[in-house]
Amino acid sequence: xxxxxxxxxxxxxxxxxxxxxxxxxxxxxxxxxxxxxxxxxxxxxxxxxxxxxxxxxxxxxxxxxxxxxxxxxxxxxxxxxxx
Numbered sequence: 020x021x022x023x024x025x026x027x028x029x030x031x032x033x034x035x036x037x038x039x040x041x042x043x044x045x046x047x048x049x050x051x052x053x054x055x056x057x058x059x060x061x062x063x064x065x066x067x068x069x070x071x072x073x074x075x076x077x078x079x080x081x082x083x084x085x086x087x088x089x090x091x092x093x094x095x096x097x098x099x100x101x102x
Contacts, residue, residue: 029085036083044084059089 023031033043047066051057057065063086069075090097 033083033085036081039081041081041083042079044078044082046085046087049087049089059091060086061089061091062086063088 037043047060047063049060051060051065054065054068060066063084064071066086067077067082070077
């Protein structure tokens with residue numbers, strides 16, 4: 020089995036969906052834009068709320084993106100290892 024790096028996997032994922040007619044969108048900022056309900060973007064779907072709620076028309080019916088994320092569920096344990 021061939022091993023792939025992170026950037027290769029990301030590109031393969033996005034390219035696959037582009038071949039299926041999806042519009043590739045850039046990763047959204049981790050700082051919410053025009054959304055007072057969030058402190059940070061912790062989900063790739065959060066920036067698309069205006070499309071789901073019908074407040075804005077999406078740029079295309081099918082889109083794909085690879086969203087930056089912040090690991091928060093166990094943030095106090097990051098960098099700590101046993102032994």
